[in-house]
Amino acid sequence: MHTVKAPFLTLAASLAFLTAAAAEAPKIQLTPAFEKVAMTVERPISVVIPPDGSNRLFLVQQRGKILVLPKDESSGDAKVFLDFTDRKMEANEQAKFEEGLLGLAFAPDFAKSGKFYVCYSQQDLKRSVYSEFTVSKDDPNKADIKSERILLEVPQPFWNHNSGNLLFGPDGYLYLALGDGGKRDDVTRTAQNLFMLNGKVLRIDPSKPSGSRGYTVPQDNPFVGKDGMRDEIWAYGLRNPWGIAFDEDGTFWLADVGQDVWEEIDLIEKGGNYGWSFREGARPFPLRTDAPPTGFTYIEPIHEYPHSDGISITGGFVYRGEKVPALKGAYIYGDWGFGRIWALKYDKKAKKVISNDLIYEAARDTKGKGLMKPNAFCEDQNKEILVLDWGGKILRVEAAK
Ligand SMILES: [Ca+2]
Numbered sequence: 001m002h003t004v005k006a007p008f009l010t011l012a013a014s015l016a017f018l019t020a021a022a023a024e025a026p027k028i029q030l031t032p033a034f035e036k037v038a039m040t041v042e043r044p045i046s047v048v049i050p051p052d053g054s055n056r057l058f059l060v061q062q063r064g065k066i067l068v069l070p071k072d073e074s075s076g077d078a079k080v081f082l083d084f085t086d087r088k089m090e091a092n093e094q095a096k097f098e099e100g101l102l103g104l105a106f107a108p109d110f111a112k113s114g115k116f117y118v119c120y121s122q123q124d125l126k127r128s129v130y131s132e133f134t135v136s137k138d139d140p141n142k143a144d145i146k147s148e149r150i151l152l153e154v155p156q157p158f159w160n161h162n163s164g165n166l167l168f169g170p171d172g173y174l175y176l177a178l179g180d181g182g183k184r185d186d187v188t189r190t191a192q193n194l195f196m197l198n199g200k201v202l203r204i205d206p207s208k209p210s211g212s213r214g215y216t217v218p219q220d221n222p223f224v225g226k227d228g229m230r231d232e233i234w235a236y237g238l239r240n241p242w243g244i245a246f247d248e249d250g251t252f253w254l255a256d257v258g259q260d261v262w263e264e265i266d267l268i269e270k271g272g273n274y275g276w277s278f279r280e281g282a283r284p285f286p287l288r289t290d291a292p293p294t295g296f297t298y299i300e301p302i303h304e305y306p307h308s309d310g311i312s313i314t315g316g317f318v319y320r321g322e323k324v325p326a327l328k329g330a331y332i333y334g335d336w337g338f339g340r341i342w343a344l345k346y347d348k349k350a351k352k353v354i355s356n357d358l359i360y361e362a363a364r365d366t367k368g369k370g371l372m373k374p375n376a377f378c379e380d381q382n383k384e385i386l387v388l389d390w391g392g393k394i395l396r397v398e399a400a401k
Contacts, residue, residue, distance in 0.1 A: 025357035026326035026343065027400040030372070030387060034069055034394045036076030041067075044388035045164075047378035048104050052111035054140070055381045059394070062100035064089060064120075068141045069394075082118075082133070082143040089121045095159035098182075102128070102164020107207070108172050110135075116143075117174060117206060119164040121156070128154045128162050130176060132206055132214075151206055151214040152232075154197045157190075158182030161198075161240040169203070170250050173218055175234065176202040177241035177254065184259060185287050186277030191237050194229040199276065201241070201254070201268055203234035222271030237274040237298060243315020243333065243376065244268075251348065255315025255333055256301070259285070263313035264301035265333065265344070272299045281306075303344055303353055310335025316377030319343070321384040324399045327359070332377050332385055332397075339363075339370020341387070341397075 032038065043062035047069075050056060057069040064084035070077045090099040099121035107115040114135035122129050134147040156162055161179030169175050180191045180199035191199025208216040223229035243255040252268040262281025266274050277285050278292045281304035305313075316332035330343035339362025345354040362372035373390035380386050385397035 026324065026359055028324060028341070028359050028397050029400045030360065030395040031398050032393060033386065033396045034073050036074065037067065037069060037078045038392055038394050039076070041392045041394065043390060044375060044392065044394065045102060046104060046376045047380070047386050047388065048106065049379070049381060050106040050110045050116070051108060057380065058104060060101060060104045062102065064101045066104060079141040081141055082145070084120055087120065088123060091123050091126065091159055098160045098162055102162060103166040105166045105168055105174065108168050117151070117166060119166055119176070121162060126156045126159070128156055128164060128178065130166070149214060151204070154178060156181050157188045163241045165241055165244045167244060167246070169246055169252070173203050174206050175244065176204070177238070177244050178202065179240035180238070180276065186239070191239065191276045192273070192278070194223060194233060194236065197230055197232065199236060199238050200233050201235040201238065202232040204232055234270060235268045235272040235274065237276045239276040242313065245315065245317035247318040248320060253315060253317065253331060255313040257312050261307050262304045263310060263335070265303040265313070265315065265331070266299070266301050269299065273297060274299055302346055303356065309338070310340055311337035314374045314376060316385070317379060319385060321382060323384050324397060326399070334374035334377065336373050336375060336390065337370060339372045339374065341374060
């Protein structure tokens with residue numbers, strides 16, 4: 001509750017104060033980029049830059065093509081780096097919504113090893129496949145499809161909530177985010193089950209196979225050596241992570257898509273339980289009526305918003321660019337359904353949200369759906385923000401004129 005310490009402010013003075021406060025919220029505009037390429041882009045998932053100094057932007061599309069975007073933004077000459085359109089990734093039309101090619105990460109030593117990692121869906125049995133590939137020896141803009149080495153296959157009970165986000169952390173290990181495996185209400189009770197990989201963040205070292213596994217589990221993972229618990233797990237109690245990022249100080253940001261009422265932002269810690277499906281946002285999940293086990297502890301989200309403000313969170317990253325000074329240090333995220341973008345400033349020491357400004361709002365259709373659906377926020381070579389619109393557009397964030 002707020003304590004008002006200036007009770008004698010006139011109404012006019014209060015209104016002037018509120019107007020001034022509101023005016024401080026930075027406003028942005030979205031400028032189309034790579035327009036000729038975007039004409040054929042479908043369901044962009046992410047833009048990833050390999051750590052090899054080439055400054056190339058790789059655009060991942062859910063239907064299976066990864067493109068190397070042209071250096072000249074006005075050109076339509078994108079190179080097809082990888083094409084999975086023949087891999088029968090989706091069960092049916094409905095499943096295309098959340099199945100497909102879902103993530104790409106380049107190895108930290110990509111410049112030398114040429115290795116990269118993807119997550120994609122497969123059927124019969126329905127599963128998420130995590131594979132390593134190597135770039136072609138003849139063409140740096142082509143993947144060597146024959147080089148596939150499958151690291152991990154995780155059964156998916158339903159077509160939704162696969163997540164598929166993956167990235168390397170500052171420690172050089174590969175972090176994989178997995179959704180709870182779907183339908184709704186966490187029906188298969190995966191997210192709290194430490195013997196299952198769904199509803200988790202995993203942490204592995206893919207550069208070293210060990211025994212029957214195509215990777216090594218770092219010995220400081222929180223559940224190493226514990227009976228009935230998978231040692232790949234780094235954190236758990238997640239529903240459908242959509243947007244993960246490490247800030248330059250090592251803070252691990254994750255946006256977890258909610259079910260009926262609350263969308264949330266989490267800071268992921270080693271061994272942390274983020275509550276699903278006993279919790280949705282910072283409250284008990286009412287459709288789960290069984291009691292949590294004795295000793296159940298969880299980490300609250302640092303921020304949540306209700307479905308009156310949006311219906312599906314898309315996580316971004318902490319902005320470290322130059323073009324929009326007012327956003328420096330803010331976590332940029334949005335809502336896929338309503339077409340909104342926010343900038344959230346968080347004081348890590350005080351564990352407090354300092355501000356959460358709505359900085360962009362898309363026009364809506366007659367049903368209230370945003371006409372721009374932010375599906376990902378990605379950093380370009382200059383740490384500036386690219387917004388990937390589900391409808392196929394690649395947009396740059398600029399200060400509003
Ligand atoms: Ca949670």
